[in-house]
Amino acid sequence: MSDALARPAEAGNSAPPRSNAVVAVLAFAGIVVSLMQTLVIPIVPELPRLLDASASNTAWAVTATLLAAAVATPVVGRLGDMFGKRRMLQVSIALLVSGSVVCALADSLTPMIIGRTLQGLAAAVVPLGISIMRDVLPAERLAGSTALMSASLGVGGALGLPSAAFIADNFDWHILFWTSAVLGAVAFVLVLLLVPESEVRTGGRFDLVGSLGLSAGLVSLLLAVSKGADWGWTSGATLGLGTAAVVILAAWGRYELRTGQPLVDLRTTARRQVLFTNLASVALGFSMFAMSLVLPQLLQLPEQTGYGLGRSMLTVGLVLAPQGLVMMAMSAVSAGVTKARGPKVTLMIGALIVAAGYALNIVLMSEVWHLILVSCVIGAGVGFTYGALPALIMGAVDPAQTGAANSLNTLMRSLGTSFASAIAGVVLAQMTTDFGGHALPSENGFKVVMAIGAGAALLAFGLATFLPRHRAAVATAAAPGAAEPVEVSGAKS
Structure with missing residues (x-):
């Protein structure tokens, strides 16, 4: 077997019953969480009017989710390792449903911020789902399933944006959050009925x-x-x-x-494979989010600027939607490359594709189809990289630490997106053009952000070169106390 993922189960174990259902349910839960993060985007400009508050205050409806997610992800991952990953997955989904209901009932700023904070606490769903897969799926299913689970973040975001824009344009905005609550409740029930609890736990003191x-x-x-x-x-x-x-x-x-x-075993995170995977994750999170900042603005800026396309938010969502489908399709290809050549090669290929997508965007940005093409190319690269990251993490940590390790890796990607938002914001605020007395980001400003995005992807490629070579097969001790994966046969590090 050429799977580079370490896992507690024996390679010869038969597939557990309903493994297809487990994968489908966990991926659906990941999509629901991603939908939650994008549902608010179309109404952000309208929040001051809707909530009777200033723009600076309503910005906390987005910031609160970011902060809650950053805090919850490593903590919930560790709790999952200690007390049961499915249990903490259910807690996370329940918090998402509760937050969605609070937002759906909100007509002022304070309950909206409370609800968005509760929604942000559900951010650990994807790393928990990946960790459950490692514990309950047969080895031959693991690479493809974890790649699909990772891709669910992009799929949910790509499909959620046009759906949210359509709802916001045609119905009462509260329906956005009722939709999130209903989908979350469905995910909760499906997890309860179809996903088994992992028997791999650390126990101990929190x-x-x-x-x-x-x-x-x-x-x-x-x-x-x-x-x-x-x-x-x-x-x-x-x-x-x-x-x-x-x-x-x-x-x-x-x-x-x-x-x-x-809470976080820093000695484990200092291992070369874990350390450089996490560093590459920061760079990839930066690179992926840079596109999310540039493309919507290019689409929505007035045509009179000479480079804006004057389109609606619904069009923005429809332009970005194919990216999610490409990510899902590439998850299967990513898994195949990982099985054949190892996740290091998969990560490097994906990083180069992302860099190529940004380079393409610098010269193709004047037509809608240009931006669809660019988003699909970058989405293909992200599909490769996000499928490789959990494989690299789980190939280097003990099975009893996968919840915490995957959650920390997710946090690293989130930090990358935060840095992207800040740096791109500075660039676009400094490189402006006058349009009817208003300062708008200039065409060169967008090109600089794209170049930075390409540079971040190339940085991820460079970091990936420091990862150990592909191991032909790895097995781990099933005991939670095992400190290191045991190489059955492998190349030099």
Whole structure:
């Protein structure tokens, strides 16, 4: 067998019953979470009017979700390893449903922020789903299934945006959140009925101090990054939060290295395969999100600018929708390459495709079909990379640590998207053109952001070259205490 994924089950085990159903349900849950993240996008410009609040305050409806997701992802992943991954998956989906209902009933800012915070706490669904797959699926199904689960993030976002735009344009905006609640409830029931609980657990004591320290550090960092443009990058608030993040995270790392049962095993994350996979994930998260910032603006800016296409938000969603389908199709190809050549090669191929997509966008940006082509090329690359990342992580950690390890990797991608938003925002704010007395991002500004996106993808490629070579077969001890994967046969690192 050429699968590079380490897993607790024996290679000869027969397939568990309903394995197709398990994969379908977990992928559906991932799509629902991704839909939740995109449903609010079409109504963001209208939120000040809808909630009778200022634009700076309604921006917290987006920021709160980002912060909650960053805090919840590593914590819930660790709790899944300790107390059961399906159990924590159900808790996460229940929080999504609760938050959706709160938002659906909201007519003012405070309940909207509370609801969006609850929705953000569901962000661990995808890494938990991947970890469940490792524990319950036969080895030959694992590469393709985890690639599909990773692709569900892009699929949900691509399909959710045009659907949300259509609902927002034609119906009451509260229906967006009722839709999210219903889909979440369906996912909860399907998980309850069809997904088995993993028997791989660590037990032990939950690291409360470590979780509080990591949460405080991440909130400080992400607030400084996401609000720096509004507050001023040299303002006291931005610099203070940035400094606090560095100090808190440094102290947190020192504590985690000394405690017996840490929230994040930093010694494991320092292994070459885990470390460089996570670093590449930051770069890929940056690269993927840069496209999400550029393409919608190019489509919506007035045609009179000479480079804008003057299209509606619904058109934006329809242009980006094929990207999700391409990502899903590429997940199967990604799994095949991973089985044949290893996830390192898959990751490197995907990074190069993403870079090529941005390079293409620099010269093709004047027609709608240009942007459809670009989004599909970049989507193909993302489908490759997002299928390889969990394979690399799970091939280097003990089975009992997969929930925490996959969740940390997801967090790294989220940090990349936050950095992309901040850097692209600075570039587009500095490189402007005057249009009827208003400063709009210039064509060259968009091209610079695309070049940065291509550079981030090439950085991910470079980081991937430091990963160990493909291992022909890897097995792990089933005991939760096993510290290292055991190489059955492999190449040099």
